[in-house]
Amino acid sequence: SKDANERTLCFLREIVDIHDHLSDEKASKFIDMSSETDIDQEAKKLLDRLKNIRIPSILKSQNIFKYKVHWSSNGINGQDHLKYIEQFNNDFYTSIKEQIDHCVQSRYTIGSDSLQHEILEHAIQCKTHIEKFHGRIDVLSKLEKYIKNNREHQPYVIYGDSGCGKTSVLAKTAIEIFKWWSDRSVSVILRFLGTTPSSSTIYKTLHSISEQISEIYNIPMISYSDINQLCDQLELNLLLQIPNNEYLVILLDSIDQLHRDAYDCKWLPIKFPSNIKFIISTLPDHENIFVNLKNILNENLNLFIYIPPFESSTVEIIYNDWLAIKKRSLNNEQHLFINNLMKKKNQILPLFMKLVFDIISIWHSYDPIDECLNELNDVDDCIRYLFQRLQIIHNNILFSRSLCYMTACRNGISQNELEDILSLDDDVLKSVFQHYIPPVRRLPGILWTRIRNDL
Known part of the structure; x- marks a missing residue:
């Protein structure tokens, strides 16, 4: 190396x-x-x-x-x-x-540079989201058209149901931009909102974006404590000072994951130079976000694109590609079962499709087909099925308590902290040490590591 x-x-x-x-x-x-x-x-x-x-x-x-x-x-x-x-x-x-x-x-x-750390976090997430990206050529072509349109000075909105693939589309767009504008100097600012502390509120997000613009183009900025001043600085100062021969694309995924004070969308820059593009994604039915966006953009339908679910025929093609990547295959009976399962669905969300694939990708050719899969109707059913399977593999009490403690911690929990808490849970220790008494009354770290890897 x-x-x-x-x-x-x-x-x-x-x-x-x-x-x-x-x-x-x-x-x-x-x-x-x-x-x-x-x-x-x-x-x-x-x-x-x-x-x-x-x-x-x-x-x-x-x-x-x-x-x-x-x-x-x-x-x-x-x-x-x-x-x-x-x-x-x-x-x-x-x-x-x-x-x-x-x-x-x-x-x-x-690590001392919080901005650099934030950028790296979202870059890693972007790479993860595009690893199994497939299709959506029509959506990407519309996004390319928007980005290349020099006469468009307003934001672009991607919307669709939860699990339809908005995040993956935005991640793929972040990569494709450099191909679409291969002959130009272009920078991309990407945030998967709600996934890091600095992207959990609209103030922190706009401050982080402003800092990044300031660093990229060497434009001085003021760290205002007031959200309105920060918005004005971004729209009326920073974006306007970017050189005409430099191009900037800002991508904000899932604004519905922000705190409620962002749902009025008044923070969104409405007008900016033609060398700036702003793309956001959201759910169509979360609070009044979508309605507010339509009002702000004067219901200009050219600035909205809907991400539809997949059809069963598309799912079969994608599964074949994913299995090839993992160097796995299904026998004829398993193949037929999955095809029939997908054909029963009128609309197939990419997240549902991905979760089902996680289930079938570990099948052996000699494994009997679990008829319980026929009862999987949505994403929640898939998650429950996966959790039930992991409970059997990893010990029911240990697995369920681990997830409960993780969920109960509002600001997250480290691996060492979780192991400490589990080691204080008598029910967990009794379920783990059924056949012998350990020299040290503590949960072996390897047990949580196995659960984490499977999750």
């Missing part, structure tokens, strides 16, 4: 006279032998190549430590090789400490 010298050390020990002691009983533990007295020449050749060519070509000399010692009757022992062992210990401790200090310092530098 590129940072190999910052994360890798090599310690090479050479027993210079081992060839004179090949007949010793323990010699084979320190060198590859093809027989009792002969060296494995092929292994020796490969090892020499690794030590003398491949490692030095990647690591700097200060990352490679070499020690030459002589053979003793027991190979390597603490008495005859005391000086070598002490030197190795000191070198190992010093070099590892330096690398850890350097790594911590670099992470501290990155």
Whole structure:
């Protein structure tokens, strides 16, 4: 990797006279032998190549430590090789400490910049959302048309039912923009609202966006405590100062996830230069958000796009692609069952489709089909089915209590905190330690790790 010298050390020990002691009983533990007295020449050749060519070509000399010692009757022992062992210990401790200090310092530098951390969080989410993105060519083409329209100076609204794929469409748009405007200097500001503390309220979101614009274009800004002043600064100052040859696209997903004070949408910039584009997504029936947006945009239908559910024929194509990516397949009976299940649905939300895929992607060819799947009618049914399955796998009490404690924590909970709480729950410990008494009365960390990975 590129940072190999910052994360890798090599310690090479050479027993210079081992060839004179090949007949010793323990010699084979320190060198590859093809027989009792002969060296494995092929292994020796490969090892020499690794030590003398491949490692030095990647690591700097200060990352490679070499020690030459002589053979003793027991190979390597603490008495005859005391000086070598002490030197190795000191070198190992010093070099590892330096690398850890350097790594911590670099992470501290990155972590100390809250804006950079916020941008990175949403970039990671974007990458996750587009991994299994499929279709929606008609929607993307309309978004491309909006973005390339130099005469459009107002925001664009994506709307659809919960689970219809609005978030994935917005994430895909963030990536495709660089293809649509490949000949221009373009920046993208992306926020999946409600997924981070800095995107949980409209004030924090606008402040974060303003900070990012200020950093990108070197435009000074004032951190107003009043939301109205912050909105005015964004619309009447920051956006207007962006150079005409620079293009900016702001994407805000799920404004329905913000606090209620954002639902009037009065914070939304209504007019901006043609080199600025603003795209938001929302539910059509959450509070009065959609009605307020239509009023603000004068019910201009060209500024609204609906994300429809999938049809069953599309689901089959997507499933085949996803199974191929995971290098999995279904037998004919399983394939027919899933096709019939989807054909029964009038409308198929992408989230429902994704949850069903999570269920079938772990099927074996010899697994019997669970007829309970026929009772899955919506996203909630799928989630309940998945949770019931995980309860069976991971212990009913442990799994249910883990999720209860996570849900009860308004501001989230760390892994260590959750393990502490579970370790204080007598019912959990009794269910885990049914057959023996542990030396330490604490939940083994691996149990929660397994649950987290499956979630």
